[in-house]
Amino acid sequence: MSYISDISGAIETGKIKVIEELVQTAIDAGLPPLEILNDGMVAAMTAIGERFSRGEAFVPEMLISARTMKKGVDILKPHLTKETANALGTVVIGTVQGDMHDIGKNLVAMMIESAGFQIVDLGVDVSLERFQEAIDSNDNVRIVALSTLLTTTMPSMKRIVAELNANAQRDSFHIIVGGAPITAEFAQQIGADGYSPDAAAAAVLAKSFS
Ligand code: B12
Structure with a gap:
């Protein structure tokens, strides 16, 4: 399994306990943070949404996936944002x-x-x-x-x-x-x-x- 599919799989199935470690491992391996976000995390939320549309997943599953994604984003955040002067308003x-x-x-x-x-x-x-x-x-x-x-x-x-x-x-x-x-x-x-x-x-x- 690749880093990205491990991350998307964990979010889709709500494996909240392992997500932080998976994201950190991908960062340490040098994967671009935006790739982790878009191909790993956002793609997983799209997939759970499609399963919800088909009646194969329900609100509790969406909620646990959302919580898992949030934990993953917390690890990713420092790598996505850079210090700025907030000068643009x-x-x-x-x-x-x-x-x-x-x-x-x-x-x-x-x-x-x-x-x-x-x-x-x-x-x-x-x-x-x-x-x-x-x-x-x-x-x-x-x-x-x-x-x-x-x-x-x-x-x-x-x-x-x-x-x-x-x-x-x-x-x-x-x-x-x-x-x-x-x-x-x-x-x-x-x-x-x-x-x-x-x-x-x-x-x-x-x-x-x-
Ligand atoms: C997670 C989720 C939930 C979680 C939300 C948790 C949370 N803290 O956000 C929970 C379980 C609470 C939930 C509840 C509900 N949900 Co919901 N949910 C989702 C799901 C699976 C993922 C949403 C998500 O986070 N996507 C990932 C993010 C990164 O993408 P995004 O939000 O689209 O944002 C990107 C862009 O849109 C854009 N963007 C977003 N905002 C903005 C703002 C600006 C200014 C700009 C420029 C860009 C921009 O940039 C973002 C980043 O790239 C979607 C399915 C889907 N594919 O969207 C359904 C979905 C949105 N939910 C749906 C439904 C029906 C519901 C409920 C009504 C279910 C119910 N029966 O109770 C309730 C509504 C509760 C309420 N009043 O809001 C439907 C909506 C259908 C419709 N046509 O309206 C969807 C599409 C599922 C489906 N396929 O049917 N949900």
């Missing part, structure tokens, strides 16, 4: 109201942070009011980033973007959106300034606005 990020998924959002926050922004992470199930309060109470907010993984919370994203577009300080920040069901077309339709399909591209997108 503040990014307020959150998963929209009604949605509890946070793995993708956390990866986007991590990559944007490593690109040189300061992150204000509001967590999951974030209401319009909490986004607005964060924009008002933090210095130099340049980007507001919204995540959602559920088709049922896409209207929540749409509503939050519409209200943020009416914000008095709207000219001072850009809105970016993402998450598995989101497309560039949807982003444009709801009035967001940008969309990207993954965390690495989100960091490039954020920098393009600075």
Whole structure:
């Protein structure tokens, strides 16, 4: 078995006790951290999602896979992010109201942070009011980033973007959106300034606005 398939196998089957050691071993062997993340970890979450769609896996399995991935990401994080001066301004990020998924959002926050922004992470199930309060109470907010993984919370994203577009300080920040069901077309339709399909591209997108 390769390092990558060991890692994806452990995440898919929720082997939480061995994941830290597997990730550390792969890092020590010199595998690129982004390859470990994308080919090992993200691929495993996609696979468990497909099994859930087919009725072969259930919420508890998704949850244990998510916890296993989080433990793996903690080991990987220092190797993905580099020290920066947070000179590019503040990014307020959150998963929209009604949605509890946070793995993708956390990866986007991590990559944007490593690109040189300061992150204000509001967590999951974030209401319009909490986004607005964060924009008002933090210095130099340049980007507001919204995540959602559920088709049922896409209207929540749409509503939050519409209200943020009416914000008095709207000219001072850009809105970016993402998450598995989101497309560039949807982003444009709801009035967001940008969309990207993954965390690495989100960091490039954020920098393009600075
Ligand atoms: C893990 C998981 C869970 C875990 C979440 C744990 C956690 N802490 O996040 C738990 C078990 C809690 C869960 C619950 C549910 N889930 Co769920 N879950 C998943 C699963 C398997 C993986 C998600 C994930 O972490 N992917 C890996 C990350 C890295 O990818 P990502 O999130 O897409 O993020 C990347 C990009 O999208 C992008 N991105 C993400 N956010 C942003 C933001 C910005 C600004 C930008 C630019 C980019 C960006 O960059 C990220 C990194 O590259 C998916 C299946 C899937 N393939 O997505 C289902 C899935 C999302 N879940 C689903 C469902 C149905 C549910 C439940 C309703 C199940 C239930 N009956 O209770 C609940 C909903 C609870 C709620 N209210 O939120 C469905 C959604 C279907 C739909 N059409 O809406 C999916 C697609 C499974 C399926 N195939 O049916 N889930």
